Amino acid sequence: MTERAARELGRLRGKSAVVTGAAKGIGRATAELFAREEARLVITDVDEDGLSRLRERLASSGAEVESVVGDVSVVEDARRMISVAVEGFGRIDVLVANAGIIPLNTIVEATPEDWDHVMAVDGRGMFLTCKFAVEAMLGQAEPGGSIVCLSSISGLAGQAKQSTYGPAKFVASGITKHLAVEWAASGIRVNAVAPGTIATEAVVELPEEYIAPMREAHPVGRLGEPAEVANAILFLASEEASFVTGAILSVDGGYMAQ
Secondary structure, three states, X not given: OOHHHHHHOOOOOOOEEEEOOOOOHHHHHHHHHHHHOOOEEEEEEOOHHHHHHHHHHHHHOOOEEEEEEOOOOOHHHHHHHHHHHHHHHOOOOEEEXXXXXXXXXXXXXXXXXXXXXXXXXXXXXXXXXXHHHHHHHHOOOOOOEEEEEEOOHHHOOOOOOEOOHHHHHHHHHHHHHHHHHXXXXXXXXXXXXXXXXXXXXXXXXXXXXXXXXXXXXXXXXXXXXXXXXXXXXXXXXXXXXXXXXOOEEEEOOOHHHO
8 A cells, every 4th residue: 555545544534424326336435445544434224135245244344334225215214324323433424325226218119117216216316315314413412414426427518228227316416405505504515426337247247239339439539437426525515615515517528518
């Protein structure tokens, strides 16, 4: 490890952080990075097996970690995700509102049930976890904290076959800006990352006829890696971004620059 890398470790030392959708993809990469940066973690997901494996791996490396199996779209589950951090670690400093699903369909193909499902997880779930996190952050002896929402390039610009997912990610972009203004004076920063196409488990299983044009659409000529998005989330969550709120940081290999 270089001297510079050694100095940079511990950017979340002692901070209590909740990462939703942590069992795989960007959420898992974020939880792993936060653990290396010495955060006290609550990881959540509907995938009990995947969450259990991650918890065991992080705990074995010395991380302080609790897990909550639950659905962010269910009020009591979302509330519990935050309360476990407050009860276990005394407060919540960071929420990474990452949980989401990625359906691909045109508006002709999509059903009303498809719309309701993605809006429940990606929209309502983000609203609920942000709501309970803000309430907890306001009630702490030292109010304040940082929320990082997961938006997408689909939450900044239109794309084909995104008739349900894209609008849900516009919710993420919108709630970021509104909450940032609403709670800035209370010391709560709210930002978002907007990833391009990232090589998560869900994406790499998509047909090559979908992946190939997306790869070409990114000026850098490749898909992103979950760890690259996690690095951006860490920056926004940490004190290094103390004067940053209401930002939507594209992590997209130049896609939105075109």
